[in-house]
Amino acid sequence: MASIGPVTPQQLHFAEPLPLQSGAVLAGYTLVYETYGTLNAERSNAVLVCHALNASHHVAGLDAQGNAGWWDNLVGPGKPLDTDRFFVIGVNNPGSCFGSTGPMHTNPATGEPWGSDFPVVTVEDWVDAQARLLDRLGIAQLAAVLGGSLGGMQALSWSLRHPQRLRHCVAVATAPSLSAQNIAFNEVARRAIVTDPDFHGGHFYRHGVVPARGLRVARMIGHITYLSDDSMEAKFGRQMREAELAYSTQAIEFQIESYLRHQGEKFAGYFDANTYLLITRALDYFDPARGHGGSLSRAFAAATAKFLLVSFTTDWRFAPARAREIVKALVDNQHDVSYAEIAAPHGHDAFLLEDPRYHEVMRAYFGNVAREFA
Amino acid sequence: MASIGPVTPQQLHFAEPLPLQSGAVLAGYTLVYETYGTLNAERSNAVLVCHALNASHHVAGLDAQGNAGWWDNLVGPGKPLDTDRFFVIGVNNPGSCFGSTGPMHTNPATGEPWGSDFPVVTVEDWVDAQARLLDRLGIAQLAAVLGGSLGGMQALSWSLRHPQRLRHCVAVATAPSLSAQNIAFNEVARRAIVTDPDFHGGHFYRHGVVPARGLRVARMIGHITYLSDDSMEAKFGRQMREAELAYSTQAIEFQIESYLRHQGEKFAGYFDANTYLLITRALDYFDPARGHGGSLSRAFAAATAKFLLVSFTTDWRFAPARAREIVKALVDNQHDVSYAEIAAPHGHDAFLLEDPRYHEVMRAYFGNVAREFA
Numbered sequence: 184m185a186s187i188g189p190v191t192p193q194q195l196h197f198a199e200p201l202p203l204q205s206g207a208v209l210a211g212y213t214l215v216y217e218t219y220g221t222l223n224a225e226r227s228n229a230v231l232v233c234h235a236l237n238a239s240h241h242v243a244g245l246d247a248q249g250n251a252g253w254w255d256n257l258v259g260p261g262k263p264l265d266t267d268r269f270f271v272i273g274v275n276n277p278g279s280c281f282g283s284t285g286p287m288h289t290n291p292a293t294g295e296p297w298g299s300d301f302p303v304v305t306v307e308d309w310v311d312a313q314a315r316l317l318d319r320l321g322i323a324q325l326a327a328v329l330g331g332s333l334g335g336m337q338a339l340s341w342s343l344r345h346p347q348r349l350r351h352c353v354a355v356a357t358a359p360s361l362s363a364q365n366i367a368f369n370e371v372a373r374r375a376i377v378t379d380p381d382f383h384g385g386h387f388y389r390h391g392v393v394p395a396r397g398l399r400v401a402r403m404i405g406h407i408t409y410l411s412d413d414s415m416e417a418k419f420g421r422q423m424r425e426a427e428l429a430y431s432t433q434a435i436e437f438q439i440e441s442y443l444r445h446q447g448e449k450f451a452g453y454f455d456a457n458t459y460l461l462i463t464r465a466l467d468y469f470d471p472a473r474g475h476g477g478s479l480s481r482a483f484a485a486a487t488a489k490f491l492l493v494s495f496t497t498d499w500r501f502a503p504a505r506a507r508e509i510v511k512a513l514v515d516n517q518h519d520v521s522y523a524e525i526a527a528p529h530g531h532d533a534f535l536l537e538d539p540r541y542h543e544v545m546r547a548y549f550g551n552v553a554r555e556f557a
Numbered sequence: 558m559a560s561i562g563p564v565t566p567q568q569l570h571f572a573e574p575l576p577l578q579s580g581a582v583l584a585g586y587t588l589v590y591e592t593y594g595t596l597n598a599e600r601s602n603a604v605l606v607c608h609a610l611n612a613s614h615h616v617a618g619l620d621a622q623g624n625a626g627w628w629d630n631l632v633g634p635g636k637p638l639d640t641d642r643f644f645v646i647g648v649n650n651p652g653s654c655f656g657s658t659g660p661m662h663t664n665p666a667t668g669e670p671w672g673s674d675f676p677v678v679t680v681e682d683w684v685d686a687q688a689r690l691l692d693r694l695g696i697a698q699l700a701a702v703l704g705g706s707l708g709g710m711q712a713l714s715w716s717l718r719h720p721q722r723l724r725h726c727v728a729v730a731t732a733p734s735l736s737a738q739n740i741a742f743n744e745v746a747r748r749a750i751v752t753d754p755d756f757h758g759g760h761f762y763r764h765g766v767v768p769a770r771g772l773r774v775a776r777m778i779g780h781i782t783y784l785s786d787d788s789m790e791a792k793f794g795r796q797m798r799e800a801e802l803a804y805s806t807q808a809i810e811f812q813i814e815s816y817l818r819h820q821g822e823k824f825a826g827y828f829d830a831n832t833y834l835l836i837t838r839a840l841d842y843f844d845p846a847r848g849h850g851g852s853l854s855r856a857f858a859a860a861t862a863k864f865l866l867v868s869f870t871t872d873w874r875f876a877p878a879r880a881r882e883i884v885k886a887l888v889d890n891q892h893d894v895s896y897a898e899i900a901a902p903h904g905h906d907a908f909l910l911e912d913p914r915y916h917e918v919m920r921a922y923f924g925n926v927a928r929e930f931a
Contacts, residue, residue: 205804378770396752430579432834460806
């Protein structure tokens with residue numbers, strides 16, 4: 184399948200302050216975004232793609248460094264989300280570290296980088312910021328909002344906060360809230376970061392260091408939860424790096440150790456520590472039932488979109504049972520919902536991979552969405 | 558049920574060097590141990606209890622500080638492992654930090670604490686050290702070796718290395734080797750410790766500090782893997798500490814965060830960092846099939862003991878499927894094996910808890926063992 188080819192990120196500045204869930208306000212901010220395909224004359228074929236923890240606006244095509252977007256296998260000409268038919272928008276969320284206003288940028292109040300003073304942002308705040316971007320792009324209603332994992336939470340939140348502005352909500356490998364275990368893993372990762380002496384209370388920029396030790400550990404923990412036990416076993420098992428054991432507590436003995444250390448190293452080289460804290464916290468906080476006495480069904484009463492939910496059998500981070508909670512809440516409200524539980528071996532990561540059954544579901548669904556305006 | 562009451566640890570010094578799996582040798586060493594009950598005239602009623610990661614020789618009864626042993630609910634007068642009938646021995650393994658020779662003790666070659674120069678010890682090395690303790694206690698053959706988790710691996714190893722010295726092997730919540738995911742969690746914990754600047758390459762003793770940041774993170778990770786997702790959900794769920802969210806990345810918002818931080822803090826206050834590295838490595842290395850072309854069945858050909866294996870349905874660290882691998886290898890050899898898969902909600906930690914079905918299995922099995930010498 185053809186790729187979109189080179190894409191160029193764009194940016195827009197928003198002077199109007201963004202009121203946040205916390206009660207704080209984000210003064211002027213910039214959003215970086217990319218678009219693929221062409222907005223039709225009726226402005227009815229736009230699909231917003233929301234990113235997860237360590238992704239960005241660069242959803243598809245090739246950036247200036249030649250890197251393919253994180254969902255390039257799904258989004259492009261002739262692909263399940265077909266850019267010959269849809270106008271697709273990827274946007275980097277505020278608080279992230281890929282161009283939109285974040286903790287590494289200057290806090291106008293101090294003239295210094297925000298650091299840990301960057302306001303805590305939530306899924307709802309991101310959705311509101313994305314809505315303003317659509318205002319500026321002149322898009323009153325989206326054909327669909329699509330996201331996986333934390334991106335799926337944003338898609339769900341769109342259906343609740345701006346129900347009239349989307350016709351379809353496609354939420355993949357997601358959950359209606361984090362479980363205690365999910366929060367626990369986030370908390371360990373955060374503790375690893377904030378207790379790294381190079382964190383400097385979140386103001387490490389001025390010290391010319393990054394809390395790389397903490398970021399490495401955080402990423403290693405995260406990575407374990409993204410893979411299934413089985414796929415890790417199939418890929419690494421107990422494979423050793425050398426034929427003979429070194430009998431060392433610090434040398435690498437097993438290939439899985441080498442892999443994890445490499446992932447940690449790579450991540451610490453490009454990801455911002457304050458962003459990691461903010462984004463894991465946004466995950467923790469997401470809980471649309473909370474404002475409705477704990478009832479997810481009552482929360483989804485406000486929705487009017489049609490829904491596609493997709494989960495993966497081996498995803499133990501956001502297991503199918505969590506997706507089914509959402510499906511149940513939608514059915515309770517007699518909403519139009521399709522649900523696919525994909526037998527895939529790759530754990531949570533499956534949502535980013537090119538599983539044929541998964542992609543056929545996505546292709547069929549977006550094919551139907553396209554028929555509404557074709 | 559009555560407790561054993563106050564118990565006093567004993568210790569023995571072993572002047573003869575212990576050859577280790579690594580090829581290194583542990584020169585003179587001391588083992589700390591406790592015993593409960595009375596050795597019968599035939600010396601046939603002894604049961605050795607092997608400890609897991611953060612436990613010790615203090616299996617049952619009350620120590621000088623009044624702390625109950627870690628398996629006090631199982632071991633005592635009238636309890637499933639009945640000290641009115643059995644002579645029970647708990648021993649702290651070399652490399653540990655509860656009295657037996659370990660990294661915090663003086664390396665005779667340098668006059669300084671061993672630190673990270675303490676030789677890497679394996680499950681097999683521990684079993685050999687335990688066998689020497691039995692020699693000194695005048696016990697030629699044990700009625701049983703019992704252990705859970707890493708202790709279960711020691712019980713299994715006993716049946717392979719010293720088959721004539723035990724009549725029964727009781728291995729609970731254990732596995733024939735770590736999976737890639739198990740190793741991965743260990744490796745993250747080790748990285749958290751060794752990259753803590755207070756680790757000082759394992760020679761932190763001379764700096765008067767401990768790598769508490771790393772130990773806390775290591776313990777938090779471990780703790781998540783000891784509990785089941787369901788029991789964590791039942792116990793903590795999304796319970797908040799305060800009625801209102803603080804919108805902070807570092808404040809405690811959820812009770813699970815508070816619980817984990819507390820566990821990490823407590824652990825860092827008493828556990829030795831070098832011991833943590835050594836013991837997680839011993840877990841990684843355990844793999845009796847390795848010397849038999851990867852065949853666990855061939856490995857267990859040498860065993861002559863009778864076996865009881867117990868697993869817990871919600872244990873995702875050492876899932877029932879791993880115990881069944883052991884059962885299969887034993888059945889392949891036509892060994893006498895009983896297997897109980899206990900439906901219990903508490904995850905890996907279940908082996909330490911007083912589940913009635915679990916304890917009934919243990920009581921019945923040890924009752925049969927006692928009948929052999931009664």
